[in-house]
Amino acid sequence: MRIERVKGTRDFLPGDMRKRREIETKLRGIAELWGYEEISTPTFEHAELFTIKSGEDILKEMYEFRDKSGRHLALRPELTAPVIRLYVNELKMAPKPTKVYYFGNCFRYEEPQRARYREFWQFGAEIIGSDRPEAEAEIIALAYSIIKELDIDAELHLGHVGLIRELLRTAGVSEDMISRVMRLIDKGARDELMELMRIMGVEDGDTLMRIIDQKGETAIEEARNMVTAHNEAIEHLEHLRQLLDYYGVVYDLNLGIARGLDYYTGMVFEIYEAGNKLGAQRQICGGGTYRLAALFGGDDVPSTGFAFGFDRLAEVYHSDDKEPKKVVVVPVKNEPEVLQAAIGITTRLRKHFNTYLDVMGRGLRDQLAYANTIHASYAVILGKRELTEDKVTLRDLETGEQYKISLDECIAKLKRAL
């Protein structure tokens, strides 16, 4: 009976992993250069951590279970909530701002489709302790520089739910209806939205719709006209936009981004792949400013952060995908003294190079044939002749040239070549 891979999961072959590690290394490198430190949280948590954040409805989209002592647990469906929990449990006393990044697998019980899996990876960063425009601008600029560094064709959309909420209040939408309206905005359900606003007797419905629809400068102008002359949310957004210009971030202003969730309080942004390589799942990054810590029993500190869909990045990213350079040590004969020398030499070479040594008991010819199939660059051949002269034969497998030289010369030569 053959056991199949579980639906929505993937195996990663050596070529896949080279590419994924390459991306991961770049992401980590950038985050570190920006002053973020890595943290890691458990793969599973109390299910409650996620239902507090997102409501009971998400239980059906989670890998949720009871352990042997009846704890109600879930495989993490995302990493923001665990990171904020970690902060509340462990990092409250850390100096502010607390800047962290994370990379880990997440699980969702959903129908798999292109660029959507049941096990997937997220890479994200958070600034905990500030929701000032400076913090928001840094987070956006960090996400932006990741896109640039990976040379991904993408567009960044910037919105501000704080402002939208403000506008809704000004227009007379009651506090308890705001969440519902935000969800409709997020879904882009125009007709439904218009209908709801008509029922609620919202006067400035049309203006509101325009602000949401119109992207860019004019939307801000309309918003400014709608609220009182000096509005905190607008000033905040303008300050943020100023800073983004300083950073050189190119973006589209789109106040229709609502990210329906209640805990978002300020700036929100999304990054979409623009080369049409991801089909329906174009979004590769989402982020914003939110207040979650209080929900998990901490102080009401604001945070701002983002999460990249790592697998989507991997699908879009062009890797050079160079195979590692390999050296093959080839003992000519399967005899104790030759093998002993071969192991000694291999051990020395392994301090510097990716080195293979036969484990199949093959003869010289087959070892070289194998070296060829794994695309090795050099073979270090040794047999009785080399042993008596205390030398090795270094063969360049691309040109076919070979020299009988000392091991030290051989290492020096390989160092220059690889």
Place this chain on the structure above:
RNA sequence: GCCGGGGUGUGGUAGAGGUAUCCCUUGGGACUGUGGAUCCCAAGACCUGGGUUCGAAUCCCAGCUCCGGCCCCA
């Protein structure tokens, strides 16, 4: 949860009622101190379960799963 299209060795394929073709891959040999070629031998597949049939990879049904789309996306 819904809609459409698929599942044949590792991968890529042919076969459209009579137990499977070719390429590639892998192991061994020709070939006991020199790889990529050639030849030979070997290994390896009809997604699963039912049904129809003398006989099913092929037709029917169900399931699983993959791909794409909808819904959703913390």
